[in-house]
Structures are given as structure tokens and as C-alpha cells.
Amino acid sequence: MTTVVRDVADDPVRTAPTRNRHRLTAGVVTGRVLLYLLLAAFLVPVMFPVYYVFAGTFMESRDLSAFPPRLLPSGLHLENVRGALDAVPMLRMYGNSLVMAGIITASQLFTSALAAYAFVFLRFRGSAVVFALFLSTLMVPAEATFIPNYLTITGWGLGDSHAGLVLPFLAYAFGTFLLRQSFKQFPRELYDAARMDGMGHLRFLWTILMPLSKPALTAVGMYVFITSWNMYFWPLIITRSADMQTLQIGLNSLKVGEYSNPGLLLAGAALSVLPTLALVIFGQRFIVRGLTAGAVK
Amino acid sequence: MTTGPATDRPVVSPPSPRPPRTRARSGRDALLAWGFLGPSVVVFALFLVYPLGRTVYLSMHGNDIIGRPNRFVGLSHFAEMASPEYVQVLVTTLLFTVGVVLPGVAGALVIVLLLEGVLRGQKFLRGAFALPFAFSVASASVIFAVFYSPGNSVLNGILYRLGLDQVPWLTSQEMALWSIVITTVWMNLGYGVLVLAAGIGSIPKEINEAARIDGATGPRLAWDVTVPMLGPQLFFLIVISTINALQSFGQIHILTGGGPVGSTTTLVYSVYQDAFAYGTSDFGRASAQALVLLLVVLVCTVVQFGVIERKVHYS
Numbered sequence: 001m002t003t004v005v006r007d008v009a010d011d012p013v014r015t016a017p018t019r020n021r022h023r024l025t026a027g028v029v030t031g032r033v034l035l036y037l038l039l040a041a042f043l044v045p046v047m048f049p050v051y052y053v054f055a056g057t058f059m060e061s062r063d064l065s066a067f068p069p070r071l072l073p074s075g076l077h078l079e080n081v082r083g084a085l086d087a088v089p090m091l092r093m094y095g096n097s098l099v100m101a102g103i104i105t106a107s108q109l110f111t112s113a114l115a116a117y118a119f120v121f122l123r124f125r126g127s128a129v130v131f132a133l134f135l136s137t138l139m140v141p142a143e144a145t146f147i148p149n150y151l152t153i154t155g156w157g158l159g160d161s162h163a164g165l166v167l168p169f170l171a172y173a174f175g176t177f178l179l180r181q182s183f184k185q186f187p188r189e190l191y192d193a194a195r196m197d198g199m200g201h202l203r204f205l206w207t208i209l210m211p212l213s214k215p216a217l218t219a220v221g222m223y224v225f226i227t228s229w230n231m232y233f234w235p236l237i238i239t240r241s242a243d244m245q246t247l248q249i250g251l252n253s254l255k256v257g258e259y260s261n262p263g264l265l266l267a268g269a270a271l272s273v274l275p276t277l278a279l280v281i282f283g284q285r286f287i288v289r290g291l292t293a294g295a296v297k
Numbered sequence: 298m299t300t301g302p303a304t305d306r307p308v309v310s311p312p313s314p315r316p317p318r319t320r321a322r323s324g325r326d327a328l329l330a331w332g333f334l335g336p337s338v339v340v341f342a343l344f345l346v347y348p349l350g351r352t353v354y355l356s357m358h359g360n361d362i363i364g365r366p367n368r369f370v371g372l373s374h375f376a377e378m379a380s381p382e383y384v385q386v387l388v389t390t391l392l393f394t395v396g397v398v399l400p401g402v403a404g405a406l407v408i409v410l411l412l413e414g415v416l417r418g419q420k421f422l423r424g425a426f427a428l429p430f431a432f433s434v435a436s437a438s439v440i441f442a443v444f445y446s447p448g449n450s451v452l453n454g455i456l457y458r459l460g461l462d463q464v465p466w467l468t469s470q471e472m473a474l475w476s477i478v479i480t481t482v483w484m485n486l487g488y489g490v491l492v493l494a495a496g497i498g499s500i501p502k503e504i505n506e507a508a509r510i511d512g513a514t515g516p517r518l519a520w521d522v523t524v525p526m527l528g529p530q531l532f533f534l535i536v537i538s539t540i541n542a543l544q545s546f547g548q549i550h551i552l553t554g555g556g557p558v559g560s561t562t563t564l565v566y567s568v569y570q571d572a573f574a575y576g577t578s579d580f581g582r583a584s585a586q587a588l589v590l591l592l593v594v595l596v597c598t599v600v601q602f603g604v605i606e607r608k609v610h611y612s
Binding site (some may be wrong): 031032035036038039042043045047049050052053055056058064065066067068069070110111112114115118119122123124125127132137138139140141142143144145146147148149150151152167168170171176181201217226229230232233236237247248249251252254255262265266268269272273276279280281284287288 | 326334336339341345347349351352364381411414416422425426434435437438441442450451455483491543544545546547550551572583584591598599
């Protein structure tokens with residue numbers, strides 16, 4: 001077997017049919033079948049909840065408890081969607097989540113871009129030390145700061161408000177770290193040329209650097225949007241009224257209030273996951289870039 | 298795009314020599330730099346640095362019923378963590394973390410290795426495995442709450458079909474933690490797949506080719522060549538998963554509320570309970586636990602930085 005492979009590899013003109021891995025011996029076929037069976041064994045449990053949340057949304061309560069379990073809704077029933085929308089002010093919560101995630105994303109892009117610009121294009125004493133300090137903030141788990149932050153925000157009278165939801169998250173060093181990587185790739189000659197033309201730093205940042213850094217900005221933006229849309233602990237403690245709560249907290253209210261009605265829970269979960277699901281499906285390229293930063297050098 | 302704003306100007310400026318970097322100019326640069334760093338620095342100072350100091354202060358003080366510190370207690374909150382009640386919390390945290398990290402990383406590794414053997418549709422399948430990443434803690438927990446509830450037939454029905462006993466998913470002290478572990482592994486698996494897939498993508502093609510020429514195929518190739526090359530990514534994934542597991546909160550709050558009988562109360566959940574649940578406002582005791590959490594996460598991160606730095610040097 002090995003000799004066959006070596007011969008083929010040494011042959012400069014490789015013709016597909018003679019290549020070893022394309023020859024369908026019994027062993028190869030068994031291997032392939034085994035591979036796909038194993039993959040399916042992983043794929044089915046991973047995909048099943050994704051499927052069931054949408055299928056279950058359109059089921060009747062009889063479908064959800066039927067035995068043997070029903071995997072397809074008996075029709076396109078909309079009771080669960082209507083019920084979930086009635087049980088909690090879901091549209092209002094959608095708005096709150098959107099405002100919160102939107103402001104946090106815009107602000108982190110803004111603060112990160114400015115800070116990253118300072119680290120890459122401006123010379124100042126202690127630049128390396130300040131950058132190390134920025135990075136060290138990433139080591140602090142947010143949960144360790146929530147008690148004092150809760151006291152600060154409520155002390156300012158901003159508990160149960162949009163401002164209170166977003167204030168602690170207006171800047172985060174992860175974005176600075178990622179944008180700094182991207183800005184460092186920017187051709188130095190282009191920067192020098194712009195500066196020699198008398199272009200100011202702010203104008204250069206806004207009209208040249210930002211448009212050319214769109215992929216990195218998109219990666220940071222999507223990552224920040226998804227993580228803040230999905231936030232749970234902070235919105236739970238800082239909001240009190242249903243009018244200020246985010247969608248994620250609304251899901252918990254649905255569960256507490258409607259424990260016996262799985263349909264409403266599934267409908268609520270399905271409604272809440274639509275925006276992030278769309279981002280993950282259509283923006284996966286960018287998500288991967290944001291998620292795996294640091295994993296691959 | 299780059300020529301847009303400067304079309305009527307020469308691309309190369311007239312030969313005016315670059316002005317030497319004078320003290321005035323670098324002074325202006327420094328001022329501007331601090332202006333640019335300002336917004337971030339203000340947010341970090343108010344909501345990250347100051348809170349750490351205040352957490353230390355609170356952890357050494359007792360407080361009245363609405364959480365105002367009223368007496369200095371030294372390290373007694375930390376000493377209390379040796380009581381059986383809190384030792385139980387630490388044990389639960391450890392079990393939960395190991396229970397989430399090991400199957401999560403191993404599962405992601407097996408999946409990416411299997412995906413390597415797929416000839417067509419590899420990208421599509423990888424995307425499918427990544428879908429759970431879109432689900433928030435709350436939505437994932439709510440979906441699994443349905444699966445675990447006696448009113449839904451999916452899990453219980455399948456178990457019945459297989460002739461197995463019904464599992465008291467969230468109601469038994471022995472099972473509840475593992476039900477939350479299952480939910481968490483499902484939520485995080487996609488992230489692991491993406492990280493390891495990116496790692497495989499960065500392995501030079503020649504290495505695989507060379508191994509193939511030497512006759513390594515299938516599982517042998519994966520185990521002897523690909524897995525060792527994934528070392529840095531596996532390590533990164535283990536550390537990040539550990540840190541995430543230590544911070545898990547929403548799934549516990551939604552699925553069990555720390556019960557039954559405290560069997561799913563982890564460190565983070567205990568912080569929440571002492572500080573915010575049932576109006577207890579025991580900020581002192583909660584702050585001491587938050588500091589222990591901070592310490593554990595710091596150790597994980599420092600270990601990661603240390604090892605990755607070394608890896609980078611020889612690669």
C-alpha cells in the first residue's frame with residue numbers, strides 16, 4: 001500500500017483515478033460509512049434543539065406532550081407566538097435589547113478605534129505599559145465587579161434605566177486589542193503620505209483608516225452585538241420593571257410565569273434568537289474572526 | 298478609495314523634507330493620544346478599577362440589612378468559606394467546571410477531526426455545528442427547560458422507547474447539576490469547533506502531505522499528526538472554556554435557581570444569592586466570594602499567557 005502511494009506521489013502527472021484515496025476498496029468504504037455515522041451521531045444532538053425550538057413554536061400543546069413525541073407540528077399553529085407576546089411585553093423588551101446592544105456596540109467600536117489608533121499611530125511615553133494595562137483588564141471577570149457597579153449605578157439613580165444597562169460596558173479592551181492588530185497592517189507609506197498632505201489624525205482615522213478597516217470593525221461589531229444581546233446577569237440585577245427588562249430576562253419571566261406551557265417558552269426563545277441566528281448564519285466569516293482572535297497567531 | 302479625497306493633488310508630495318520630530322510635536326502627539334485613550338480609560342476607571350478596590354473594601358466589612366457596610370470584620374468572610382456550606386459550593390463549582398470543559402473540548406476535537414475526513418460540504422457542516430453559538434444563555438436554558446420538563450415528551454418519550462427509566466432531570470440532587478452541564482456543553486460546543494477548525498486551517502499543507510506519503514491515513518493521521526499540531530489551540534480552548542464555565546450563571550438561574558437543596562449552587566450563583574436574591578443584600582460575604590472567583594480566573598489567565606508566550610517563541 002505504501003509503495004503505491006509513494007509511486008503516485010513521485011509521479012509529476014497525477015491522474016485522479018489512480019490515486020490511492022479514490023480507490024474504493026472495502027476498507028475505504030467501511031471507513032467512510034463509519035465516519036459519516038459518527039458525524040451524524042454528533043450532528044443530530046447538536047442540531048435537534050435548534051430544530052425543535054422552531055418546530056415547537058408552531059405546535060399545539062397536544063403536539064408537545066403527545067406520546068410518541070411529535071417531531072412535526074400538526075399544523076402552523078400561531079397560539080404560542082401570540083401567547084408569548086401577550087404574557088410579557090415582548091416587543092418592548094425587543095426594543096430594550098436592541099437599544100442596549102446597539103449602544104454598547106456603537107460605543108465600543110468608537111472607544112476601541114480611538115484607543116487602537118493611539119497605540120498604533122501616536123507616539124507617547126509609556127505606550128507599551130498602558131497597552132499592557134489595557135490587556136490586563138480582560139482578565140477581570142465581569143461578575144467580580146457587579147456588586148460595586150450595582151451600587152454605583154443605583155447610587156446615581158440610574159437603576160432600572162437604559163443608561164444603567166449600558167454604562168459599565170461602553171468600553172472593553174477586546175475591541176482595542178483586535179483593532180490594534182488590524183491597524184498595524186495598514187501600509188505605513190499611505191499614512192505618511194496622508195500626514196504629509198497635512199491631513200489631521202482625526203480626519204485620517206475617519207476618512208481613510210476606518211473605511212479600509214471594515215472587516216475588522218465588522219468582526220468586532222458583530223461579536224460585541226451578539227454578546228451584549230445575550231447578556232443575562234447584569235440586566236437581571238439592574239432592571240426591575242418589565243418595561244426596562246431585556247428579552248433575555250423576559251424569557252425567564254415567561255418560564256417563571258408559564259412553567260406548565262412549553263409552547264410559550266419555545267416561541268419566546270425562537271423570537272429572541274432570530275437576530276443573532278441571522279448574524280451567525282450570514283456573518284459567520286466575521287464571527288469566526290472575532291471569536292478565534294487569540295487562538296491562532 | 299484611497300485616491301478619492303486626493304484626486305487633484307499629486308500622490309507624492311513635493312520634496313519638502315519630513316519635519317524632524319520636535320519635542321513640541323511629540324508633546325502634541327502625547328496629548329492627542331491621551332485624548333484618544335480618554336473615553337476607554339474613564340470607563341475602565343469607573344467600572345473596573347474602582348469596583349475592584351470597593352470589592353476588597355466590602356469583603357472586609359459586615360453590613361446592615363440593606364447592604365450598607367457598618368463594621369470591619371477583617372478576613373472573617375474569607376474564613377467562613379471553609380464552612381461545610383461554602384466548601385460544598387466550591388466542590389459543585391469544580392465538578393461543574395470539569396464536567397463542562399472535558400466533554401466540551403473532547404467533543405469539539407472529535408468533531409473537527411471527523412470534519413477533516415469529509416470530502417464535500419465541510420464548510421456547511423462546520424457552520425451547522427456552530428449554530429448553537431447564536432443562542433443566548435437564556436434561550437438555550439429555556440429550550441432545555443422544556444426538554445427536562447415532565448410536560449414535554451421528547452426526552453422522556455425517547456427514554457421510554459429505549460426501555461429506560463425516566464430521569465428526574467432537574468428535580469434530583471444527583472442529576473440536576475449534570476442536566477445543567479449538558480445544556481452548557483451544547484451551548485459552547487460550536488465555539489470549540491470554530492477555534493479548533495481555525496487551528497487546523499493554520500497547519501501547513503505539506504505536513505499532512507508528508508504524513509500521507511509515509512502512509513498515515515484516517516485515524517492514524519489525525520491522532521499522530523493533526524492533534525499534536527493543534528496543541529496551542531487545544532490549550533487555549535481548555536483555558537477559555539474553564540474561565541467561561543467558572544462564570545456560568547444564567548443557566549443555573551433559569552433551570553434550577555441553585556437547587557434542589559443547593560446542589561447546583563456554584564460560586565457565581567452563590568455571589569448572586571448572597572448579594573441580590575431574596576433581598577438579602579449581604580454584599581460583604583458576596584464580595585469575598587467574588588474575590589475568590591477573580592483569583593481563580595486570574596490564575597487561569599496567567600497560566601495561559603505564560604504557556605502561550607513560550608509556544609510562540611519556538612514556533
